[in-house]
Amino acid sequence: MKATEAFRSFVLDQLEEIGDVTSRSMFGGVGLYHRGVFFGIIARDVLYLKVDEGNRSDYTRAGMKPFKPYRDRPGTMQYYAVPLAVLESAMDLTTWARKAVAAAERGAPRR
Secondary structure (H helix, E strand, O other): OOOOHHHHHHHHHHOHHHOOEEEEEEOOEEEEEEOOEEEEEEEOOEEEEEOOOOOHHHHHHOOOOEOOOOOOOOOOOOEEEOOHHHHHOHHHHHHHHHHHHHHHHHHOOOO
């Protein structure tokens, strides 16, 4: 799941408009957090954002696939790859990332 520092920096720069995005290394990849809410994963230099019923259709319409942490094992997670055109547009990525944060907040256990 290795992620390069260059890709990590690029993604964080693209997400600057959201504000208060932090990244943490995890299992060779990177977890993305907005105000403590886990909403994204960088793995193998691909950005994956949290999905639920509110935003999954954006990804499926674009033909994107869910995150599969282990290539040789079944199972996926509720994070989908971000289309390249969205990744390259800070404005579009900000919109998609805000939807991912909302999905993560909806799915977070209540305290």
